[in-house]
Amino acid sequence: MALRGAPLIGASAAYGYVLGLQEFLNKKKSSLKTPLKAWTELHFHLERVAKILKTSRPTAVSLFYAVNRMENQKNHFIAGHPASLSQALFKMLEQEAETIFEEDVKSCQKMAEDGSKLIPKEAMVMTYCNTGALATCGIGTALGVIRQSYAEGKIRQVYVCETRPYLQGSRLTLWELMQDKIPATLITDNMAAYLMKTEKIDAILVGADRIAANGDVANKIGTYALAIQARHHRIPFYVVAPTPTLDFQLPTGADIPIEQRSPQEVLRIGSSQITSGRASAWHPAFDVTPHELITALVTEKGIVEPPNEKTMGQLKGAG
Amino acid sequence: MALRGAPLIGASAAYGYVLGLQEFLNKKKSSLKTPLKAWTELHFHLERVAKILKTSRPTAVSLFYAVNRMENQKNHFIAGHPASLSQALFKMLEQEAETIFEEDVKSCQKMAEDGSKLIPKEAMVMTYCNTGALATCGIGTALGVIRQSYAEGKIRQVYVCETRPYLQGSRLTLWELMQDKIPATLITDNMAAYLMKTEKIDAILVGADRIAANGDVANKIGTYALAIQARHHRIPFYVVAPTPTLDFQLPTGADIPIEQRSPQEVLRIGSSQITSGRASAWHPAFDVTPHELITALVTEKGIVEPPNEKTMGQLKGAG
Numbered sequence: 001m002a003l004r005g006a007p008l009i010g011a012s013a014a015y016g017y018v019l020g021l022q023e024f025l026n027k028k029k030s031s032l033k034t035p036l037k038a039w040t041e042l043h044f045h046l047e048r049v050a051k052i053l054k055t056s057r058p059t060a061v062s063l064f065y066a067v068n069r070m071e072n073q074k075n076h077f078i079a080g081h082p083a084s085l086s087q088a089l090f091k092m093l094e095q096e097a098e099t100i101f102e103e104d105v106k107s108c109q110k111m112a113e114d115g116s117k118l119i120p121k122e123a124m125v126m127t128y129c130n131t132g133a134l135a136t137c138g139i140g141t142a143l144g145v146i147r148q149s150y151a152e153g154k155i156r157q158v159y160v161c162e163t164r165p166y167l168q169g170s171r172l173t174l175w176e177l178m179q180d181k182i183p184a185t186l187i188t189d190n191m192a193a194y195l196m197k198t199e200k201i202d203a204i205l206v207g208a209d210r211i212a213a214n215g216d217v218a219n220k221i222g223t224y225a226l227a228i229q230a231r232h233h234r235i236p237f238y239v240v241a242p243t244p245t246l247d248f249q250l251p252t253g254a255d256i257p258i259e260q261r262s263p264q265e266v267l268r269i270g271s272s273q274i275t276s277g278r279a280s281a282w283h284p285a286f287d288v289t290p291h292e293l294i295t296a297l298v299t300e301k302g303i304v305e306p307p308n309e310k311t312m313g314q315l316k317g318a319g
Numbered sequence: 320m321a322l323r324g325a326p327l328i329g330a331s332a333a334y335g336y337v338l339g340l341q342e343f344l345n346k347k348k349s350s351l352k353t354p355l356k357a358w359t360e361l362h363f364h365l366e367r368v369a370k371i372l373k374t375s376r377p378t379a380v381s382l383f384y385a386v387n388r389m390e391n392q393k394n395h396f397i398a399g400h401p402a403s404l405s406q407a408l409f410k411m412l413e414q415e416a417e418t419i420f421e422e423d424v425k426s427c428q429k430m431a432e433d434g435s436k437l438i439p440k441e442a443m444v445m446t447y448c449n450t451g452a453l454a455t456c457g458i459g460t461a462l463g464v465i466r467q468s469y470a471e472g473k474i475r476q477v478y479v480c481e482t483r484p485y486l487q488g489s490r491l492t493l494w495e496l497m498q499d500k501i502p503a504t505l506i507t508d509n510m511a512a513y514l515m516k517t518e519k520i521d522a523i524l525v526g527a528d529r530i531a532a533n534g535d536v537a538n539k540i541g542t543y544a545l546a547i548q549a550r551h552h553r554i555p556f557y558v559v560a561p562t563p564t565l566d567f568q569l570p571t572g573a574d575i576p577i578e579q580r581s582p583q584e585v586l587r588i589g590s591s592q593i594t595s596g597r598a599s600a601w602h603p604a605f606d607v608t609p610h611e612l613i614t615a616l617v618t619e620k621g622i623v624e625p626p627n628e629k630t631m632g633q634l635k636g637a638g
Contacts (some may be wrong), residue, residue, distance in 0.1 A: 192540025
């Protein structure tokens with residue numbers, strides 16, 4: 001949890017792959033006499049690096065997307081340079097990580113501009129978890145749309161759900177909004193429905209960790225609850241996520257692996273124990289929101305409204 | 320917040336009224352020479368006591384119910400004993416407080432026995448906030464039903480929502496269940512919907528702070544969200560509350576005053592600041608669940624299923 005936010009996890013894994021190669025090159029600098037042996041060792045080392053990176057978090061697919069891109073580049077390079085183990089491979093992989101980073105910066109900007117068109121004037125919006133500059137390489141996904149809408153003078157108030165148990169809303173999103181002087185009010189997650197009933201909320205914007213072929217969305221635990229409440233109050237529910245979040249291999253959200261984290265994280269808040277340490281707790285880090293509850297999916301390749309088995313096809317080849 | 324739970328607040332206010340009288344009697348013991356002057360002073364003193372008690376919390380109607388009962392008894396006594404200011408009034412009021420307490424103990428037991436009939440065998444149930452021995456004079460309202468059902472061998476698992484911001488679920492309900500060795504698992508409030516989707520939850524049981532004539536229920540903030548989620552998953556949603564919680568003066572829940580508490584309580588957890596102290600937060604302590612989302616209301620005078628303008632009539636005269 002030192003790093004979080006699907007797009008940031010993806011780009012970071014790409015750089016992690018480069019660091020894995022650097023580690024190998026530093027160690028082997030003097031001893032790489034036989035090119036064939038070196039190639040074999042490098043192969044095993046990078047396989048280990050990729051495996052460690054891929055087993056760090058199971059739910060966000062951006063991680064697998066980025067590491068797969070790095071592995072493909074590596075394989076492609078090796079095929080073209082069968083005998084030269086050099087800084088050239090390092091440079092090329094570093095460039096690929098840089099590209100993944102830059103693509104995310106641009107995606108954030110594009111989604112912000114497109115997504116902002118969905119936000120009415122004088123808008124009261126609600127957001128969840130953290131999907132801003134602390135979760136991506138750019139201005140954010142859902143929070144990027146909010147930033148852009150605010151820059152266009154359309155945001156009256158942002159309500160931020162605290163997002164238990166990790167409190168990404170109160171600790172990260174609220175901080176980002178305060179830095180940008182965007183009017184923001186914190187609520188506990190269980191207040192969201194009552195707020196929807198008593199105040200006119202114009203839109204709810206969230207990010208995504210993985211999106212299945214039919215448009216079902218895995219995102220921070222609690223997203224599903226918000227989507228049900230939004231539907232009950234007939235409030236548009238928008239998911240904002242770049243195409244590396246798409247996983248067309250999985251037909252539905254039921255196939256998305258959900259990370260189970262330590263129950264201790266529910267029994268504590270930060271370092272404070274809030275109940276008996278012997279108590280039982282449940283801690284799925286994510287949940288799955290069925291596409292039927294999603295008004296539109298905003299990606300850098302276009303808006304899918306509403307997302308479903310058919311409409312998601314327009315993004316095929318992108319993810 | 321030193322005291323919480325509508326039934327406990329009610330009984331405590333009754334004893335508070337008795338203490339208010341005791342304070343007066345102790346102070347005035349020597350100086351009460353002129354009966355007429357003493358009566359006037361007593362009258363003003365008890366009016367002040369009642370006012371302080373009634374302005375301590377606005378939402379739970381049990382408070383007003385109990386203080387009104389004490390005031391009625393006082394007026395009745397004074398009418399019958401126009402000139403004797405004595406320990407007799409104190410004794411009589413102490414007896415009335417005792418009666419309110421005992422009635423709640425019996426109500427809890429009756430609701431537990433009746434409510435338990437709604438719970439199937441091998442049940443997985445969910446509860447919210449604290450409605451147990453720490454919130455009533457007896458075994459509890461919703462938690463009383465769970466206790467009774469467990470005693471009858473019908474409870475497989477209780478899921479306890481932590482209930483932000485005060486964490487009555489993790490700090491009080493989980494503790495009560497652990498004391499009774501009833502299998503209990505803690506979840507954060509935002510996990511409830513996903514749990515309803517992934518596990519078979521048989522019933523959700525909550526308490527109430529005030530119930531309007533049409534069956535709308537004010538209860539701890541977050542109850543409304545749970546009721547929406549229960550409806551979405553077709554899970555029975557039961558409110559368990561004694562008749563002093565009824566307020567037939569109010570046609571609908573829209574008329575129930577909702578206590579707004581300090582935003583600081585949302586910015587902190589216990590004594591730990593979780594975000595900038597300069598941040599804005601919203602903190603309604605209660606919300607209103609419309610009767611349409613409530614499967615049945617369990618009272619000590621019978622079960623109303625489903626509660627609405629018509630069916631609530633069967634409890635008239637009780638509240």
